[in-house]
Each structure stands twice: as structure tokens, then as C-alpha cells.
Amino acid sequence: MLRFVTTNQGKVREAREYLGDDTVEQLDFDYTEIQADDLAAVAAHGAREAYRHTVVSETRRADGSAVDVGEPVLVDDAGLFVDAFDGFPGPYSSYVEDTVGVERVWRLTREEDDRTAAFRTVLAYCDGEGFDASPEPVEHERRGQDQGAEERAAATTDDQVAEGDLPVKIFEGYVPGEIVAPRGEGGFGYDPIFEHDGTTFAEMTPEEKNAVSHRGRALAKFGEWYRER
Ligand code: ITT
Ligand code: NA
Numbered sequence: 001m002l003r004f005v006t007t008n009q010g011k012v013r014e015a016r017e018y019l020g021d022d023t024v025e026q027l028d029f030d031y032t033e034i035q036a037d038d039l040a041a042v043a044a045h046g047a048r049e050a051y052r053h054t055v056v057s058e059t060r061r062a063d064g065s066a067v068d069v070g071e072p073v074l075v076d077d078a079g080l081f082v083d084a085f086d087g088f089p090g091p092y093s094s095y096v097e098d099t100v101g102v103e104r105v106w107r108l109t110r111e112e113d114d115r116t117a118a119f120r121t122v123l124a125y126c127d128g129e130g131f132d133a134s135p136e137p138v139e140h141e142r143r144g145q146d147q148g149a150e151e152r153a154a155a156t157t158d159d160q161v162a163e164g165d166l167p168v169k170i171f172e173g174y175v176p177g178e179i180v181a182p183r184g185e186g187g188f189g190y191d192p193i194f195e196h197d198g199t200t201f202a203e204m205t206p207e208e209k210n211a212v213s214h215r216g217r218a219l220a221k222f223g224e225w226y227r228e229r
Helices: 009-019 039-054 090-099 102-110 149-160 206-212 214-228
Strands: 002-005 024-027 057-060 066-069 073-082 116-126 169-179 194-196
Touching: 002 009, 002 039, 009 024, 009 073, 009 206, 009 214, 024 039, 039 073, 039 090, 039 116, 039 169, 073 090, 073 102, 073 214, 090 102, 102 169, 116 214, 169 214, 206 214
Parallel strands: 002 024, 002 073
Antiparallel strands: 057 066, 073 116, 116 169, 169 194
């Protein structure tokens, strides 16, 4: 069983929809969100912390040495990146939703000529084991301010296998869109103001959203890799 680490029911719904109810169980654990301008760094740190949190017992190896065994965990750190604001709120999206609010993010963006934006998700997987740390292949659909993401992810992946630390595997998803006046009752967070191909994410079912969303894309990459494992 895979623990999907989040306090957000909307994310769990989408992960279950994608990976299946019997694969995913929510771990309602509020990991430390380190101050970083990089979703991958936040997610990787969270995945290590969540993995350690699942360790309940110590197992003895044949040679008598002790090893901690936890549960596989998947952390999802996401953000909304508004181009006119140089990617703000980005990694601060959760804080901005709580303070400024979704409606006012729309009203601020409305003043701008360029209302393009993107959602990004970074999934970070940790199961206490090592794996090939090579970065995921470049996605050609990426563009604009997200272009550096691959390099950042690669750099983070390399850091993550630093000796003595738990390896973490990173999967990214990205979707371009536009900020619009709120529409729709579904989804969560910024979904009502994020339009993709004429429809807001809040107007989509979880299945429709997963088919095009940042999270759906990241989950697809993760799912493919996880099933091979
Ligand atoms: P956890 O950290 O416990 O997973 P969270 O809601 O704080 O829950 P994030 O930090 O990843 O998750 O989310 C950052 C913000 O972006 C937060 O305000 C979310 O509501 C919002 N968000 C994340 N994914 C979203 C999506 O698919 N659609 C709309 N808003 C989203
Ligand atoms: Na969060």
C-alpha cells in the first residue's frame, strides 16, 4: 500500500482516481514545508520526513545489524504560477490561498494584459530504498518560465542521493492555462479561476481534470514507474 501524504482531500481524490483505491491510502500528515522557491526541494524534504514518520519498527538484518523499515510514501507539492507576476504565488500558493484568497488572485490578475499561468506539481516518492537517480526525460511541452524546472529537478535529484540521506524519486507535471473569473463547483483550491482549453478545472470531473492536469501528468509518470517496480 502506498501512502499519499497530504492534508488535502481533493488531492487524495485525484490520486485514487488515477492510481486506484486499493493502491492509495491517505496519510494525513502535515510535514514541514521548508522555505524554498523550489517545489521539488519542498516535496523531497517532506517525503523523507513522512517516510521516517511511518517507521514503527526496527528489523534485524541477517548479519545482526538493525535497519528501520517504513511504508512507501508519496508527497505532492503543487503551486499556481502566474506569468504576469513572475510565477507568483508558486511555492507560496497555499499561504496565498489562505491569506489573499482565490477570488482576489483573480482580481489582481484581471488588471494584467497577460493572464497566462501554469499549475505545477512535484511528486516525491520515498520507500527507504535506493534507486537509479537519473532524472526523468525532458518533456517537450514545457515552455516559458517553467523551462528551468527540468534542470532544477535534475539538480535536486542529484542532491537527493547525497550519502547518508534517504533517496527520493521525483516526478513533475505541468499544465498551461489562463486565470479567469471563477466558474464551476468542482475541484479545490484555485480550480475555479484556472481555465484550460476553455474549461475551468472546477468545471471538470476529477477524471476530466486528471486527463489534462499537472497532477494527472505527474501521476501518469509515477504510475508507469511504480508498476515496473
Ligand atoms: P498538503 O500540503 O497537505 O498536500 P496543500 O493544499 O497545502 O495540502 P500544496 O501546498 O501542494 O497542498 O498546495 C498549494 C496550494 O495550491 C494550495 O492552496 C492548494 O489548494 C492549491 N492547489 C494544489 N493543487 C491544486 C489543484 O490541482 N487545483 C487547484 N489548486 C491546487
Ligand atoms: Na501544503
